Amino acid sequence: MPQLNGGDGDDLGANDELIAFKDEGEQEEKRNVSAERDLDDVKSSLVNESETNSSSDSEADRRPKPNLDLESRARQSQLFQEALRRQQDGGLFQPSPYAGYSFFMIPDLGNLCSPYLTNGALTPSARTYLPFQWPLLDVPGRSAIRDSATPSHLVRSTLIIPLPMYPLAAGGFSPAALAMNASMSSLVSSSFPPRLVPTPQSSIPHPAIIPTGVKQEPGVSSQPGKSVPEVQEKEDERKPHIKKPLNAFMLYMRDERPKVVAQCQVKESATINQILGQRWHSLSKEEQAKYYELARKERLLHSKLYPGWSARDNYGKKKKRKRTKSETQLEGKT
DNA sequence: ATTCCTTTGAAGCTG
């Protein structure tokens, strides 16, 4: 299990994770050092090749586009032009640390799309590296909505991995976001793709924010005849729902899901997640460490933007409690 | 329309 010390309670404990990774992975690292180097060479060449090929006759042109209205298309075109210009400007806009991974890293082809592996896990040497071709995707509605300003084909074609920012509401960003200090700005601009660096002008809602859909009813909290818990409940409902930051595996799934969908021609998320779970285990420690680091930055950013937020805020707020494993098992027996 | 399924990891809750 890659989660090595289970978290010691300190916030953003991923430093420990990384340290643990280093310690535990040291021996294996030595064994695989030459192989890793070879893989790195392959990666580099593929990256270069990909970057070379991803210029003008972009794959974005060959991919099906979501059914967008003219305004959206114009908007996307504008954004694309802007992104291009910014990239050419250099300087401020650094590529994502993962931007170069424009290739498939797939396990044993025989088990490529099976969540049920014969030996439980695959050795790194069993991986096959293939040049990545952007899959023909059914752009999911929810994704399109939440990332409408930078549609997936655009993002992918510019090799920017989407990372969330956490604006307080659709109309802007929290004071914390606006008051980001120099170190935070540095973190954001150096580690996050440029499009995700929030600007006060931005009006793009973040997926972490879920509008409650509850009508604004001024004076609810002071309504006579309402019990305190009732009022509190109303207050809670009116708060924007701030989602948990994604963990390493969730970030990995976000990136890899489209590839699995394209490779395996499956759409059921449960099946896809099984496959991704297996692939996650087959990743090298270094590869996993990238996502742990990414997740650590996510949590850091989230805590900076929402200093008062706690996972407690969302705890038990889902409509229905998920069934426990024991309940499921019990049901299976009867 | 809502819930379940399925995964891992982080964090909250409970005894």
Added chain:
DNA sequence: CAGCTTCAAAGGAAT
């Protein structure tokens, strides 16, 4: 403190 529960994402299937 250990162990359990919930929630993050996703979308088809089941209810």
